[in-house]
Amino acid sequence: MLREIPRTSISQTSLAHDFNIVLGQSYWLESLCAEAYEKEYKAALQRQPAARVKLTEDQWQRLLKLHPDLLEQYHELYIFLRDPCAPSLPQETLEESSLLGRLWGCGVAPFLHLLNMGRPASDEFFLSFVNHTYALIAWLHASAAPILDELWVEKLGYLAQGRMVLAQKHGDAKDVEIWSNVAKSWYTMTVDKYPQTGRSYFDLGRAALPQTIQQLAYYLESQVCLDPFYGAQNHISDIFKNGMIGPRSRSHIYITEAAFVEIHANLFQQRQPVDQVQGLINEFCVNLLAEYVNRTGEAFYQKGVALALVNIAAVFEYGALSDNQLSKSLFRLHFLQVWGRKTNPMYIDHKQTVTPLASLDQEVAQDLRATQVASVMITLGSRISFATLRGVLQRPRSKNVLPIIHVMFCFIWGVASIEELLNWVEQDIPWSDICSFLNVLTESTTVTAEMRVETFPRLGQPLPEDFAMRGHLFALWYFPVDWFVGAPTNLEERLLEVPSVAAIRQQRILWLGLRIASVSTPYSITHAPNYSLQLEMKLTVSSGNAGSSAMRRQKVSNFKLLVKTDFNTI
Numbered sequence: 001m002l003r004e005i006p007r008t009s010i011s012q013t014s015l016a017h018d019f020n021i022v023l024g025q026s027y028w029l030e031s032l033c034a035e036a037y038e039k040e041y042k043a044a045l046q047r048q049p050a051a052r053v054k055l056t057e058d059q060w061q062r063l064l065k066l067h068p069d070l071l072e073q074y075h076e077l078y079i080f081l082r083d084p085c086a087p088s089l090p091q092e093t094l095e096e097s098s099l100l101g102r103l104w105g106c107g108v109a110p111f112l113h114l115l116n117m118g119r120p121a122s123d124e125f126f127l128s129f130v131n132h133t134y135a136l137i138a139w140l141h142a143s144a145a146p147i148l149d150e151l152w153v154e155k156l157g158y159l160a161q162g163r164m165v166l167a168q169k170h171g172d173a174k175d176v177e178i179w180s181n182v183a184k185s186w187y188t189m190t191v192d193k194y195p196q197t198g199r200s201y202f203d204l205g206r207a208a209l210p211q212t213i214q215q216l217a218y219y220l221e222s223q224v225c226l227d228p229f230y231g232a233q234n235h236i237s238d239i240f241k242n243g244m245i246g247p248r249s250r251s252h253i254y255i256t257e258a259a260f261v262e263i264h265a266n267l268f269q270q271r272q273p274v275d276q277v278q279g280l281i282n283e284f285c286v287n288l289l290a291e292y293v294n295r296t297g298e299a300f301y302q303k304g305v306a307l308a309l310v311n312i313a314a315v316f317e318y319g320a321l322s323d324n325q326l327s328k329s330l331f332r333l334h335f336l337q338v339w340g341r342k343t344n345p346m347y348i349d350h351k352q353t354v355t356p357l358a359s360l361d362q363e364v365a366q367d368l369r370a371t372q373v374a375s376v377m378i379t380l381g382s383r384i385s386f387a388t389l390r391g392v393l394q395r396p397r398s399k400n401v402l403p404i405i406h407v408m409f410c411f412i413w414g415v416a417s418i419e420e421l422l423n424w425v426e427q428d429i430p431w432s433d434i435c436s437f438l439n440v441l442t443e444s445t446t447v448t449a450e451m452r453v454e455t456f457p458r459l460g461q462p463l464p465e466d467f468a469m470r471g472h473l474f475a476l477w478y479f480p481v482d483w484f485v486g487a488p489t490n491l492e493e494r495l496l497e498v499p500s501v502a503a504i505r506q507q508r509i510l511w512l513g514l515r516i517a518s519v520s521t522p523y524s525i526t527h528a529p530n531y532s533l534q535l536e537m538k539l540t541v542s543s544g545n546a547g548s549s550a551m552r553r554q555k556v557s558n559f560k561l562l563v564k565t566d567f568n569t570i
Contacts, residue, residue, distance in 0.1 A: 019080045029073055034106065063125075067108075127163075154190060156186045157190070165209070168210065180207055181491065183206075187207055212257065216264070220236065226471070253292060256289070256292040263284060267314050311388055319332070331473075339477075383428055389429075393436070409509055410474065414478070434516075457507060464496075
């Protein structure tokens with residue numbers, strides 16, 4: 001029989017005494033680290049405009065030993081606080097010493113700043129310190145109280161992003177991809193908690209290297225979501241100023257993406273006349289887009305969604321600000337108006353007329369009236385948005401274009417409930433192509449009774465593009481409030497395109513098509529003999545062309561489409 005090892009009882013007084021000794025050592029190390037940071041930072045500032053930290057290898061080694069020692073002290077303190085033998089220590093002492101906040105503010109952030117200012121000479125030390133810190137904070141995240149989870153998730157994403165940037169500078173494409181995915185996985189956790197907060201999308205954008213279009217989509221989403229983060233403005237300007245990230249290429253994919261960035265750079269900076277920008281749009285949509293879809297293949301699932309979100313951001317004027325730092329985006333202000341009056345937490349009645357401007361909050365109403373002047377940015381943003389949509393609608397049998405079409409249909413449905421906004425974009429929406437696409441879609445997808453009701457179709461799990469849309473204003477009332485509860489947290493699982501996803505996406509697109517047709521748009525759905533549904537264009541033709549406009553009828557499985565051959569109003 002094994003004898004039980006006797007345990008020594010530790011009194012609360014003794015435990016508190018040991019804790020205070022470690023706490024005192026941490027204060028001493030903090031002061032040494034703070035002195036070193038202040039000394040080197042001031043010296044760097046005196047070397048303006050370079051503002052670089054210049055240390056010998058021995059000096060870097062001493063600092064590299066000092067800061068991990070401080071982190072180890074924090075580690076010991078944390079173990080003290082989590083000791084089950086000391087139930088009275090954690091809450092009281094944690095509040096007094098702000099241990100976890102001090103760990104980052106004193107032990108990590110200042111030294112990272114110095115390391116960044118000393119690069120590239122400090123790259124080796126940067127790598128060593130980030131690896132050590134990442135391992136420690138990952139352990140803290142795994143064992144910390146849930147209330148502190150958000151803090152560590154953000155810091156882990158920041159450290160992973162630092163590793164990604166270092167790998168990019170060294171030309172290590174494999175490490176860039178690995179650490180980019182690691183950083184995005186941490187930042188995605190924050191987005192899951194706060195899907196309408198712009199800072200979360202800004203962080204995702206910083207981790208999206210070297211995918212320029214995806215990075216731009218994240219940055220712009222941080223500008224046009226419900227709670228925007230305008231700190232991304234400089235990063236957006238840098239992309240538009242510098243163009244595509246990475247080495248130049250003569251491949252069609254690179255040329256197409258560079259042309260797309262150039263269009264939005266001109267819109268954002270308003271640096272070319274309207275006719276020249278229109279020429280760039282025509283070149284992209286007519287001569288480049290089709291081959292781009294072919295060459296990217298299944299990668300267009302994500303790339304197409306990014307294209308759509310960037311285009312929609314242009315319609316929102318890229319989150320434009322007035323001189324008093326308030327939003328002056330016409331579309332944003334109108335969507336906020338609708339959001340403010342929405343009473344049902346799950347859905348909005350798209351048939352309800354929007355409240356007149358006079359009944360709005362006075363400040364919002366004033367900003368709305370100030371934006372009634374025609375905006376060139378909205379006009380051109382609408383043109384590239386729907387010219388791109390027209391291009392992909394002409395490939396109705398390609399599953400690769402379904403995600404971008406899903407996003408654009410959701411945007412059209414959101415706009416269709418606001419007459420003032422619909423008037424801005426209605427003439428650009430390719431209504432005839434939408435009708436043709438929906439008719440072809442019914443050949444492989446049956447229009448069921450569930451698709452004819454207004455309730456959101458709960459089919460399977462959220463689609464990959466659902467996660468990309470959920471922070472946008474136009475999608476605020478698209479998803480039920482609990483739609484993302486229980487959704488996969490792993491990025492690879494979210495983006496996985498299993499065979500059933502395509503069928504669900506087709507049904508969702510058809511459902512949106514019926515919802516769009518049920519509101520005030522240029523086409524409507526009615527019941528007709530021998531057909532389950534009738535999709536009819538309601539285009540008006542000027543009197544001068546009325547005589548030459550012939551009507552033809554095209555019959556398909558579930559829709560009947562009435563189209564005029566002369567679309568002068570589209």
